[in-house]
Amino acid sequence: MSSPKPATSGSSGKDETGGATPFPTRAKRSGRGGAPLLFLAPALLVVFAVLIFPILFSLFVSTWNWPLSEGLGPRVFVGMGNYLTLFTDSEFWNSLRLQLGFVFIALPIELILGYAAALLLNREFFGAGFVRTLLLLPVFFLPVLSGIIWRFMLQPRYGPLAQILVALGIPETSWLGTPGWAYAAVILQDIWRMWPFMFMLIYAGLSNIPGELLEAAEIDGARYWQRVRIIITPLLTPTIMTALLLRLIDALRIFSEVFAMTEGGPGTATLLFSLYANKQAFTYMKVGMASAMAIFLLVLSVVFALTLVRRNMSLEELERKAGN
Amino acid sequence: MKRNRPIVNIAIAVAAFLVLIVELFPIGITLLNGFRRDVIILSAKPFEFSQLSLRSYELVLARPGFVKSLWTSVEVGLLSTAASIIVAAMAAYGISRFRFKGRNLLAYSFLVFRMLPQISLVIALYLMFKSLGIRDTVFGLTLAHTSFNVPYVIWLLLPFFTAVDKSYEEAAMVDGCTRFGVFRRVFLPIVSPGLVVGAVFAFINSWNEFLYALILTGINARTAPVSINSLIGSDILTWGQVCAGGTILLLPIFIFTVSMQRFLIRGVSAGGVKG
Secondary structure, eight states, X not given: OOOOOOSOSTHHHHHHHHTTSSOHHHHHHHOTTHHHHHHHHHHHHHHIIIIIHHHHHXXXXXXXXXXXXXXXXXXXXXXTHHHHHHHTOHHHHHXXXXXXXXXXXXXXXXXXXXXXXXXXXXXXXXXXXXXXXXXXXXXXXXXHHHHHHHHHHTOTTTOHHHHHHHHTTOOOOOGGGSHHHHHHHHHHHHHHHHHHHXXXXXXXXXXXXXXHHHHHHHHTTOOHHHXXXXXXXXXXXXXXXXXXXXXXXXXXXXXXXXXXXXXXXXXXXXXXXXHHHHHHHHTSOBHHHHHHHHXXXXXXXXXXHHHHHHHOOHHHHHHHHHTO | OXXXXXXXXXXXXXXXXXXXXXXXXXXXXXXXXXXXXXXXXXXXXXXXXXXXXXXXXXXXXXXXXXXXXXXXXXXXXXXXXXXXXXXXXXXXXXXXXXXXXXXXXXXXXXHHHTTSOHHHHXXXXXXXXXXXXXXXXHHHHHHHHHHHHHHHHHHHHHHHHHTSOTHHHHHHHHTTOOHHHIXXXXXXXXXXXXXXXXXHHHHHHHHHOOHHHHHHOSSTTOOHHHHHHTTSSXXXXXXXHHHHHHHHHHHHHHHHHHHTGGGHHHHHTTTTSOO
């Protein structure tokens, strides 16, 4: 990373006299309260227009029986009614169950694969850099295209993956047409796409562990697995927690891949949370109910996002590192 | 970092390449099937690549809707990138260069905003855009894309911004430059590498985005990901065209992954990882 520093040697003395206010002369004249606001105003405006206002509006709509268009009937205030209806709605519980199952099956597998690959690839071998870079391609693969290609690969009769399975002696199956298999396929798609994400973060954490530490342990007679268990894993735990939280927040809102792959079907077998909210709004045309779901997921995500933020006070960390 | 015996090295290289082959299989399927005709794809010989042709490319590029959606994707991507970079650079400067009340709270709320589920916003945005008459417009979709790109780019830029020594700006201030002049003429040139990284990531975010484009656009401002998804789902099976179109959509991703190697980790974890 680039950290340009001017060659002038007199600057450090000026910094000390500046103390808490970095720009004493001008800052006082322009008014310290006004200047940051000037720089932050555009961002605040955007955040208000496309984030805060829509959230407040969703909150408002979620207390109404609000049909998608006016021709579909009147809007009626129902208070907490939509939320109460949700909790008695079997399709809601189904989507929540599928969503949580998805997260709790996919993430541990992604973590294990990512960790194993990071340990394996954390050394020099022929083509190491090449492998490490290309492994990341699926992470940036268009989510919707990933869903489409998996759908294609699993088509009976001509799908490449389906054909491989047949060649392995597994009877011809309509993988995406069978509820259990479709759900497994959706999870497999996510594992395929996202374990390299875990790998990427854990590998970066692994390369930050000082080599001397591991060499010292080796000299002391620690075997490879002892080193992994006693030194590497504890040192990597913060990185792993961060990677898991980032993945968790992302996995909770999965939509495009599944929409392209199965559209939530067959039936409601892969109707994950966001897909069901989308269906409530644009198929059942119950925008109030969909908004209640939107708020529910929002609260859940914010809880995890706050956990992540509290664990990583990165703003101060950044400044300490930069020495500013 | 480790000294292995050659045989171990070879074993690891072989294992690594096997894993890589599995990981790249679906991508390879996309690339190869773009050069196979639909008739051949449906003929139940998925690994026969004898009659490769550009027919699927011709067909998909002959669809006026697809080509238009590609341009819309580029347009929305560039506009939302430009808007996000300007807005986020100013905000990141404000956060990294001033001490004010609520500064931490503000910075962290941007971090939380970048993690909100899209479905939570899209329904309200749909209603808002419809009543404002900006549904199915490039402007509306661009605005929607700034909702994830602005908070994201702020946190991507912060490490670049805090790393710049303050004495450059101090010198310019002493010379009588205004605060905004310093930002524009002194600070931005220094952090231009960061701005490039931020812009590239913002563009890719926008390029890959599907849900907003699906809900907030119709025929006029439909983007390529929506357009390619609409190729399937009917009873007409056009996988060759889907793969050809998909390959076109993947080109920026290939260039991006290879050229941004050094910044990929920072990009996916912007603000989420210490230091």
